[in-house]
Amino acid sequence: MNDNIAISVKDISKNFKLPHEKTDSIKGVFINPFNKARNKFESQCALKNISFDVKKGEFFGIVGRNGSGKSTLLKIIAGIYQPTSGSISVDGKLVPFIELGVGFNPELTGRENVYLNGALLGFSDAEVNEKYLSIVDFAELDKFMGQKLKNYSSGMQVRLAFSVATILAESDVLLIDEVLAVGDADFQRKCFEYFKKLKKDKKTVVFVSHDMSAVREYCDRVILIDQNKVVFKGSAEEASKEYTKLFVPPAQEQGPTVEISNDKADEVVEKWGSGGVEIVDAVIAKKKFKEEDKYIQFSYRVMGVGGFNDTINPGFTIKDEYGQPICGTNTNISIGKNQKLVFDNKTREVSIDWSLPNIFNQGIYTIDLAVLSSTNGSTLQWWDKAISFSIINEHSVPYPVAPLVDININ
């Protein structure tokens, strides 16, 4: 193997055997030993002909949708699953973080669990001893190390597990599953600081995720797996673009199409609220925006239902693919309270056009539409994910928004 290569994956395929009639009991074997159906199984392909190399000191990303096979691939690299065919070689000590705190036992004390978890990751007592104090320090659990783990809060357990993992595992190759980056904001920040440190220390890291912003920020190279195959290899930048494309149906590739949002038949239209008005005809100018599209434009109509009589306050919220709100407004905020949208016996409906600068980063977005009552602020109607659109940028950044920046170099 080349000296610069840390992990070499050659032509890996993995099939899972799914027996038609699982013989979980010996009864089956005794009752009908010649039953041929018993031995039949369906082969399900999880990975097909995967090849790639991870160089030493590289932060290598594996991305893909749910069920694409990326976790299976990680488990094969970690040696937990055996590939059906193909070979894999790892140079150096490999520590997998498929999950935090593997083997933690609630009946043991914090201290004992540190040693147990350490041993499972391959560290001797002497090695753990050396770093024990920094582990305790980092976890901020000084006073609790003699307590049984079952008396810890879940937050304390995660902190301990994370600190064992990060302080102890100064090994050559790290496999990190995205599950590592769960928790509250403070914990996530710690995780990302840890990633930065790994990058700074030139550790070889294989990172499995579908959080594109993290991938773009940390990964040097990325493979994109879809339908059990490698569909793209290259920079994090391009891979995240390819990843986004996976979610856009190919039929809507080009042209400004007027699209009524509930295009997915299986998706239930989510409208809720105290009633009185009905939001209809939610329309967006395009399904797909590019960098040269300066504005995102959409519109909807509000109709009064029954004898509705009130001043209304329509608005919207744009969320990214993770449901994280990016921006939004309503007429009260943007125009002020002087602009009255009064629904009475004469006015029964109003149509509103919205236009906002395209500052969005590459990704998929949804728009929630809402109409509030101006008088008491109650939600008259809220329409979840009424509209969706995607942004395809030439230059994408690892941040929530990507406004056009003028740069003058003098």
Place this chain on the structure above:
Amino acid sequence: MNYVNKIKQKYHYSIILLKRLVITDFKIRYKGSALGYIWTLLRPLALFSILYIVFVRFLRIGGDIPHFAVYLLLGIILWNYFVEVTNNGLSAIVGKCDLLRKLAFPRYIVVLSGSFSALINLFINLLVLAVFMFINGVPFSVQALWVLPLIIELFIFALSIAFILSALYVRFRDINYIWELILQAGFYATPILYPIATVSAISPIAAKIIMLSPLAQIIQDARNFIISSDTITIANIYGSQYIRLVPIAILILLASISITYFKRKSPGFAENI
């Protein structure tokens, strides 16, 4: 050189893990119970007391054998070790499925660790036996050290079965019930409770067959070395020392089947559990 290092590294991990798992098992086994580790001693002693009262005091089994109480206790201790190793082994892989799915440690370690935990208990129980011997006035002799190779034989025998059971249990979940039955039958098919001479008197062939089992051979040999040289061993029954090769052959055969089977099945454990 690289290859040597690799092997070294591989076993380095195994040893670290084995040690930690045995310690962990030792610590948590009796957590929450008031008597804690004393249970390790109480369990065989309780069985011993029951059997002693019922069979020795009332049914007068083993009347003419000297120190029959110690004789019985030794049998129970060795049998108990066998039961513990095989039961630990049976559930070792399936019970640790959580670990198996997330880490790629050598699978045999979890079976081995259960066996070592039982071995520690065996030695503690043998100390209790020594106390009983003292009370009963059984003379201690240097010959008793012969029990060590017998323990190694028992260790290998029990572990071989444990490996097979652990791998089988991944696929067939009613192995545990079957094994329970086999153990029950095995207890009576092994000369623990009754002197082998009693069987010999009724049916010499039955006694001969019984003694071919490594367990019977080990228990009788251990009694022979520790308690009384009058104990009937496999060599006495057959009238030849060469017959000793048979239990050893059984042991080797079993061990090789066990290793082969476990090695073949272990890569698939993580996905088959």
